[in-house]
Amino acid sequence: AQSVTQLGSHVSVSEGALVLLRCNYSSSVPPYLFWYVQYPNQGLQLLLKYTSAATLVKGINGFEAEFKKSETSFHLTKPSAHMSDAAEYFCAVSPYSGAGSYQLTFGKGTKLSVIP
Amino acid sequence: EAGVTQFPSHSVIEKGQTVTLRCDPISGHDNLYWYRRVMGKEIKFLLHFVKESKQDESGMPNNRFLAERTGGTYSTLKVQPAELEDSGVYFCASSQGARGWTEAFFGQGTRLTVV
Numbered sequence: 001a002q003s004v005t006q007l008g009s010h011v012s013v014s015e016g017a018l019v020l021l022r023c024n025y026s027s028s029v030p031p032y033l034f035w036y037v038q039y040p041n042q043g044l045q046l047l048l049k050y051t052s053a054a055t056l057v058k059g060i061n062g063f064e065a066e067f068k069k070s071e072t073s074f075h076l077t078k079p080s081a082h083m084s085d086a087a088e089y090f091c092a093v094s095p096y097s098g099a100g101s102y103q104l105t106f107g108k109g110t111k112l113s114v115i116p
Numbered sequence: 117e118a119g120v121t122q123f124p125s126h127s128v129i130e131k132g133q134t135v136t137l138r139c140d141p142i143s144g145h146d147n148l149y150w151y152r153r154v155m156g157k158e159i160k161f162l163l164h165f166v167k168e169s170k171q172d173e174s175g176m177p178n179n180r181f182l183a184e185r186t187g188g189t190y191s192t193l194k195v196q197p198a199e200l201e202d203s204g205v206y207f208c209a210s211s212q213g214a215r216g217w218t219e220a221f222f223g224q225g226t227r228l229t230v231v
């Protein structure tokens with residue numbers, strides 16, 4: 001079974017400041033890990049993914065995340081926040097099975113506000 | 117290329133009524149997933165189609181929910197009769213059928229309100 005915990009349902013940062021969104025997971029098998037973003041009135045968009053290759057993963061819009069097995073974490077960071085980053089962010093885990101359903105288990109989401 | 121399209125975008129129905137949500141996946145995508153987000157909760161998996169077959173429906177809440185995928189193309193999710201707790205946002209996603217991981221693309225969701 002898998003589960004995801006996102007610390008903080010709301011995070012506010014100043015424009016230009018570091019963005020850090022926390023995600024911890026549990027999984028009984030080697031996981032695939034994902035961050036999705038949802039902008040207002042839009043669907044979920046994949047930001048980045050970890051699929052057992054490099055532990056530091058770079059995604060779109062300057063975001064990156066590091067897979068730390070010992071800490072069961074996959075925190076999302078961006079060095080400098082932009083107003084356009086305001087959105088809701090979801091961490092998700094999927095069991096690696098090699099085939100079949102890549103059913104995603106999501107965290108509750110973190111709403112990011114960027115203050116001018 | 118068109119993305120995943122969901123109809124309607126919003127639906128308000130009375131308790132006891134029937135509602136049908138539709139999802140048009142990206143053309144050529146064999147995998148189709150339904151997810152639901154109840155307010156304040158996480159997005160939860162409902163079921164997974166591979167072409168027209170149900171691969172995994174372990175997340176379906178109860179037998180008031182019926183999902184179909186006609187000819188392996190579009191999919192419908194019917195709720196009959198609707199209850200208050202069915203309110204939420206229903207997301208559809210699709211991915212290619214290749215072996216190994218392939219990205220799932222999500223639609224904008226259908227916001228269902230049962231009153």
